[in-house]
Amino acid sequence: MMDTKSILSAVKDGSLSVEEAERMLRTQPYVDMGFAKVDTQRRIRQGASEVIYGASKTPEQSVSIARTLIDNGSECVMITRCPKDTYELAKQEGLDADFRDQARICIIGRMPEKKRESYVCVICAGTSDIPVAEEAAVTAEVLGCNVRRIYDAGVAGIHRLLSDADTIMGATAVVVAAGMEGALPSVVGGLVSVPVIAVPTSVGYGASFEGLTALLAMMNSCASTVSVVNIDNGFGAGYIASLIDRRGDSQ
Secondary structure (H helix, E strand, O other), X not given: OOOHHHHHHHHHHOOOOHHHHHHHHHXXXXXXXXXXXXXXXXXXXXXXXXXXEOOOOOHHHHHHXXXXXXXXXXXXXXXXXXXXXXXHHXXXXXXXXXXXXXXXXXXXXXXXXXXXXXXXXXXXXXXXXXXXXHHHHHHHHHOOOEEEEEOOOOHHXXXXXXXXXXXXXXXXXXXXXXXXXXXXXXXXXXXXXXXXXXXXXXXXXXXXXXXXXXXXXXXXXXXXXXXEOOOOOHHHHHHXXXXXXXXXXXX
């Protein structure tokens, strides 16, 4: 099956008619694998390939979807929330794969070249929040961003955060992952003039209600720069941060 770039190249060199190319593009918006309809044109529409949510999928399903995306022109495919078995199967099948344990992300294909000098800053309140922060950081890196990490810098020791104020203020977007009472995004929001994407984590004792307390605190932030994603959604935060960072490409 020809990907979009191959179809356009074939039209250019005369080996494919315009009419045939139009038919192929109209009838190939996705590949129906039976258990999944793989969106092979998402990279054209949104600038990034479809991301595979690995939870509740078998390794065989995830790897098959990833291979389909690679075969249709995707250079780098990300499988989130996946077990290491998925990575091991990808390696067995000869795919170029890397596994980031803390982020629980399997990367298949070539990481993009970092073309921008700008960067996204990812901050987490405590060491227990690192897995969610890493999911955000690795997501942003796979999508072409430079990332600077500031970990274990919660409000219980605010001097740890303030010592990195210059780094935080220089970012194009800031992701802040925090559990417990969820206060850190508001503090960061008061320091910067760029979007702060708050990620409540399910870290904390009983009254944290598995992240609900942090979620509500972040949604009620008095800092105007703060927006909020769902509990433990590091992927969503990293993706949004990459879109903000990428805005500079069109300036």
